[in-house]
Amino acid sequence: MPIQTNVLLSKLxxxxxxxxxxxxxxxxxDLFDKAAREPGLLAIPAAxxxxxVALAAGAVxxxxxxxxxxxNSGFGNIINPLTSLLMVSEIPVLLLLSVRGHPDEPADEPQHTIMGAKTMALLDLLSIEWCDFDGTDTGVDRAIARSDELFRKGAPFALLFRSDQLASCNAVKPPPSMIDYGLSVGEVIDSICKQIAxxxxxxxxxxxxxxxxxxxxxRPLNLYIQGSLGHCSAVAAGVALTAPARTVLALDGDGSVLMHMGALSTIGYASPNNLIHVVxxxxxxxxxxxxxxxxRTSSLNAVASACGYRTAALCKRSDHLIAVTQQCLRTSGPHFIVCKVNRQHPPRLPRVTSRYSPLQNKTTFQQALHNGGSEPAQAW
Ligand SMILES: Cc1ncc(C[n+]2csc(CCOP(=O)(O)OP(=O)(O)O)c2C)c(N)n1
Incomplete structure (x- = not known):
């Protein structure tokens, strides 16, 4: 039985x-949207x-x-502040941890396999007490009561959620301004793909x-990074720096680029002139x-520019995007293009994993890269 998100939040x-x-x-x-509307709760989306976890520590x-x-794919991102700040200083937080890829569940996307099987073992290894949510109101009460006890001792507690355990899983309705952007993700990708070599x-x-x-x-020259959120641009920069004869295009998202925004500084410093980074x-x-x-409150192109990208542009219209892409293709980079897009996607968007495992994609990409380039192949 799922529990209503509102019930969970009001109990918290x-x-x-x-x-x-x-x-x-x-x-x-809908948890984040409902949390933002919950009276008395300060809800801040983190990058x-x-x-x-650090923001929570400050509040505590x-x-x-x-x-x-x-x-649970973000569990790796919290291990450092959790162990070296919260746990050693006894600053308690409650973690609501969703579990993707657990071996008990129907097969999930491959990027979740390892963390899905190891989440509980990792929590145990770090001596973080946790419990599996049982889907009931009383299950939340019990978890909150246990978290209360651990709070008094300065220890964290994790409540683990599986799929469909929060009831009102409706897509969040964005404010109208966001729907208004003329271009969709598919249209931007199509436009850029028609212009590049x-x-x-x-x-x-x-x-x-x-x-x-x-x-x-x-095509074989595409590397689809389906896990490792936020690392697409650094992987692209690594390829660009070591395959300087090739043009490298990174297709990034706003959530993704925000997650590891320090990569922009690394890219500006290393300055691969064959990299075009599109957000x-x-x-x-x-x-x-x-x-x-x-x-919405960050100027990503200003950040890229300040980090040392050679050009940084903000596009909202197709003709501007075409002009900027042409300019990027004619001149030395690294280039950064933020393209504001709406949230429309075709129904039943195909999954990359319907055709390739991550390993097959990597192997095909690597072979295609070496066949078309001047660098010697190194297979592993
Ligand atoms: C470290 C980590 N945290 C959270 C997730 C869950 N996750 C998968 S895709 C995604 C959204 C990425 O947003 P964005 O880059 O803006 O692309 P969009 O989905 O909007 O196209 C999230 C949060 C994840 N895969 N990895």
């Missing part, structure tokens, strides 16, 4: 939780799970109770953006249900 409020942060998961489709230091919601290497980020590239122009900015986490990101 009653127990004294007044700060909510985290990074979404599709298991938490990275680690910063959500000033006397609040804080809860952080995250997917056929041997351009494309590295795309997790979720719908990779699935759109796969739908629009699947498809729909101002939210559309792949996990459309929760808001913080990109």
């Amino acid at each position: 409020r009653t127990a004294g939780y007044s700060l909510f942060s985290g990074v979404p998961c599709s298991h938490f489709a 990275n799970e680690g910063s959500a 230091l000033s006397g609040r109770r804080a809860v952080v919601a995250l997917q 056929s041997d351009t290497l494309i590295i795309s980020t997790s979720g719908f953006i990779s699935r759109e590239l796969f739908r629009v122009w699947d 498809l900015d729909n101002e939210g986490y559309v792949s996990t249900g459309g929760q808001l990101s913080t990109s």
Whole structure:
């Protein structure tokens, strides 16, 4: 039996939780939106799970109770602040941890396999007490009561959620301004793919953006990064720096680029002149249900420019995007293009994994890269 998101949030409020942060998961489709509307709860979307934990720690230091919601793929992002700040200093937070890829569940996407099987073991290894949510109201009460006891001892507690355990899993309705952007992700990818040379290497980020590239122009020179959220641009920069004769296109999302924004500084410093970094900015986490990101209040192109990219542009219209892409193709990079996009995708967007495992995609990409380039092949 699922529990209503509202019920969960009101129980947390009653127990004294007044700060909510985290990074979404599709298991938490409306949790972030409802938390933002919950009276008395300060709900702040974080760019990275680690910063959500740190934000929560700050709130606890000033006397609040804080809860952080995250997917188990973001567990790796919190291990450092959890162990080296919260646990050693006895700053307690409650974690709502969604579990993707658990071996008991129907097969999930391959990027979840290892973390799905190891989440509980990792929590045990770190001596973090946890319990599996049983889907009932009393299950929440019990978890909150146990978290209360651990709060008094300064220890964290994790409540684990599986799919369909939160009832109102409706897609979040974005404010109208976001729907108004003329271009869709598919249209932007189509437009750019029509302009680039056929041997351009494309590295795309997790979720719908990779699935759109796969739908629009699947080819061996595409590397679809379906996990490792936020690392697409660094992988692309690594390829660009070591295969300087090739043009490399990174197709990133706003949630993704925000998650590891330090990569922009690395790229500006290393300055691969053959890199074009495109951010498809729909101002939210559309792949996990459309929760808001913080990109609306951040000028990503200004950040890229300040980090040392040679050019940085903001596009909202097709003709401008074409002109900017042409300019990027004619001149030395690294280039950065933020393209504001709406949230429309075709129904039944195909999954990359319907055709390739991550290993097959990597092998095909690597072979295609070496066949078309001047660098010697190194297979592993
Ligand atoms: C470290 C980590 N945290 C959370 C997730 C869950 N997740 C998968 S795709 C996604 C949304 C990415 O948003 P964005 O880059 O803006 O692309 P969009 O989905 O909006 O196209 C999230 C949060 C994840 N895969 N990894």
